[in-house]
Amino acid sequence: MPELPEVESIRCQLEPLIAGKRILNGDSFPSKKFLQAKLASGFYVKNVNRRGKYLILNLENESSRKIKSKELIIHLGMTGSVSVVREKPEDLYIRAQWQLNDGQILLFRDIRRFGRIAVVNPGDYKSLPTLNNIGPEPFDPKLTAISFYKSLSSSKSHIKTKLLSQRIIAGLGNIYVDESLWRSHINPVARRIGKERSENLLISIRKVLSEAIENGGTTFRDYRTPDGLTGKNQHNLDCYGRAGKACKKCSSILKNRIIGQRSTTWCPQCQIS
DNA sequence: CGGGGTTCCTGGCCGC
């Protein structure tokens, strides 16, 4: 579902809709994954940030001259979306809702319930292990070809698995991993890659992600921005979803198989180990 | 602790 470009598109639209608003109360579907929604009650939304695929709403509440801060973390899972509405719709799949002081309601909708809501003290991500151990943002200038190479070298699992783990680099999911590996001619089951190929991979990741952000994300089925629109990046994919079709570089037939429990598409000709 | 497999959910699509 939503990977970094989709979450970033959502963040960008959501922030002006809710920044400065006060959350009067929160309510949720009765599941452990969403129950913390109500803990955001009474706080103002300072801003809306993103880390990897996680939306992070910075909350503040000044009571009796003491400023209290929290973070409302929304993870969209596979089918999550957010919207801001005046009237709550009849919808079975609303998993959390927050009444705002301007009469609007922030909604979290998630058909499959793979998403998650948490309200934590700033930076305290113990309850979200992946966020707690997350790697650098792809566009962080501190992430260099060398540091990326070293980080990739620290584990010997398949490169596809490493990129999906969020520990080496944040925000990649199945679509953009396959796209980035195709662009940089790296086989998804490669285990060690050299400095030069690591650098090419990082360059490809950045290009793939920035194009996807410009296109407003990739919509296959569920992904929507808060304004309800779909993304356009599905028309920009070279590899993901094209198994059985001709490689756009060499015309070989793209293959597909399961790697690390995830469906993987690659070109057997250009993506050598 | 790192790594691999399992599990959480629902709906859409395909083939019979």
Next chain:
DNA sequence: TGCGGCCAGGAACCCC
């Protein structure tokens, strides 16, 4: 039209 089987953009969790 109905139903079983399979598939899906993610990550927490459990066990070795």
